[in-house]
Amino acid sequence: MGRAEAEKSYRLLTSDYQRLWKESAEFYRQYLQRTTGVELPDAELQRAYDWSRVSLIQGLVSNPTMGDGLIAGYRASGESYRPGFAWFFGRDSLWSGLALNSEGDFATTKTAL
Numbered sequence: 001m002g003r004a005e006a007e008k009s010y011r012l013l014t015s016d017y018q019r020l021w022k023e024s025a026e027f028y029r030q031y032l033q034r035t036t037g038v039e040l041p042d043a044e045l046q047r048a049y050d051w052s053r054v055s056l057i058q059g060l061v062s063n064p065t066m067g068d069g070l071i072a073g074y075r076a077s078g079e080s081y082r083p084g085f086a087w088f089f090g091r092d093s094l095w096s097g098l099a100l101n102s103e104g105d106f107a108t109t110k111t112a113l
Contacts, residue, residue: 028054035103056099060108063088070096070112 013020035053040046059070072092097109 028057031057035105052099053103056096056103057105057108059096060111068111069093070108 032050032053037053038049040049059073060068061071062068066088069088070093071087072089093112097112100106100109100112
């Protein structure tokens with residue numbers, strides 16, 4: 001990403017934050033509605049289950065040179081700024097695919113494969 005593109009993204013994120021936040025909230029609300037949910041008696045456990053579904057779908061990323069896929073996670077690599085696991089791993093995608101399938105999100109699993 002060049003400097004001009006980065007500045008454009010920055011301006012969009014800082015100037016239109018409220019609209020983007022609402023769109024994001026609506027996307028995740030709809031995602032939780034269309035995937036398999038459970039009703040748990042413990043509110044904290046319920047939040048953890050729902051956040052786990054959100055976290056799974058947040059692992060789906062678009063790479064301009066490799067296409068769409070599931071990443072292994074977000075974290076820095078040691079002392080560098082290079083993402084430690086923010087790229088595609090087959091085994092991790094397959095494990096995540098099992099979880100996505102169990103919640104009925106077969107399309108994301110298909111995309112990852």
